[in-house]
Amino acid sequence: MDVPEGSKWCPDCGSVKSLAEFARTKARAGGYHSYCLICHNARGKETKDRLYGGSREYHLRRRYGIDGAVVAELLAEQGGVCAICGADDPQHVDHDHRTGWVRGILCFNCNGGLGQFRDDPDLLAAAITYLKGTTWRRALIHPGVYRISSPARGRLPSRSS
Template sequence: MSDLPEASDRVCPQCGRSLPASAFHRNKRRPDGLAFYCKTCAAARSEASRRKHGIAAQRRAPAPVADGLKWCPDCQQTKALEDFPRTRKGSGRHSYCKPCHNIRGRESKERLYGGSREYHLRRRYGIGQQEFDELLAEQGGVCAICGGADPQHVDHDHRTGWVRGILCFNCNGGLGQFRDDQARLAGAITYLRGTTWQRVLIHPGVYQMCSPTRGRPPSPRS
């Protein structure tokens, strides 16, 4: 009888054992569709890498956890599954409960981006606080539409993602409500011209306030 491994077996280069395909994780990027190391060695290598990078060992629940419950490694409390954020991976719930998950998120944003503001700008608009300040300075420190002081909202083209300027809350919200549609904005201007008092030039240097040409007066009982 031959001592050669069966065709379905593979030799793990870490431990040197001949193991069936089921002992290896799947990897679609490799020709045979299997990971390079067996599951046991892969886990050991991953753990060693975590220790090398200063990541503490993963905590385990001190006692078995009943169905419908989950143990949080940070606060070390057993809570209902609803107390853990949802995820599409694994068990469908994150490893840490919502309060601990939020604390970790804030710490990560502070460590990687210097704060939530920088994280928000980078993630949503592709710019940082420095680019924000430079753009605002180019506008003279005021809203690019109404000229209001201290605008804090980034306006961008929803189709291309290109940042267009810094606006105040009202102007930014107004553009959003009008869906960045020039025809809608032009229609709104035309509408206002016919329903609000207008300053009309009747003689060089002389203006008259003209009353609306449409609409109805308010009810006396209002």
Template sequence: MSLPLDDRDGRRRCRDCGEWKLLDEFCSSSKRPSGRGSYCKPCFNQRSKASYAKRTRETRGREVKPVRKVPDGHRYCADCGSVKPLADFPRNRSDSTGHGTYCKPCHNARTRNTKQRLYGGSREYHLRRRYGIGEKEFQELLAEQGGVCAICGTPDPQHLDHDHRTGWVRGILCFNCNGGLGQFRDDQSRLAGAITYLRGTTWQRVLIHPGVYQMCSPTRGRPPSPRS
């Protein structure tokens, strides 16, 4: 004689596996007075996967790939087809595991391909994303400067200078000039103070007699110490 399917002391028998389980182990169902369905959660999940695979096969004409069993602390990379530790995957807060879908080498390769496909290369991507201009505008601005650094005149500068408060592009500088403005925090008073300091402390050659020069400083009346 088969056991009835009605609830017994807060339990129910699953129609698929035939096991008696607590009602909390069954999926929710508004059609039953108890609010629980006829299948336990593991059996219901199997039924859902089988139903999805059948619909996909009938409507799209393709088979659903089976779920791969991955050890704890690991993840499967679909690009290289390998199982790797989570540490080999980039961080991703939007994912439930906290890591990206593809391992770091595959992720980097996808990023490079995307930059090449959408922007024509990493440089164009960097210029567009950070400064809002492309390589074409960069070359036009460099041509307006005569092909040299806007401050010191060094040929072929490659650093785009911008106002850190507004984001507006100001010009193209060489590495040293661009770094110098950053060290002085784009502060005109600091730069003016540096110029005053150099003028007052830089040793210069002064002609004291025809053909005779002496090193002196505007603010220091003694020559530098002789070298040992």
């Protein structure tokens, strides 16, 4: 088969495609995978489905060393809600980045929040102190009369607050 310059033949789909349609790799002398991106991705999906029962199972085993049954068990222990905020149907596995141990199942926001604070209890405590010290509060002055105040700042909240 005559393959023009800048192209490659894919043995799965049997067609000649431009090199841009093949994934790059340092593992092969030519610098490109044997199969085009579409066939390469289809082969990967088929393998995950065949060996692990799906992409989620594959990632759970690869990243955390657990399977869907362990996730279901953890979720049942938590009452089917996020371990932090109690939101329904959490989907994210939380783990300690130093030890790799799975801690629980969290909602997207709680999992992301812990990640943003780098799992550091001191940073989280500082954030709590900050919120308690600067959050605007309604203080009851007289029955039915409230004053909006902040213990740390004397500015009024913006109109958009």
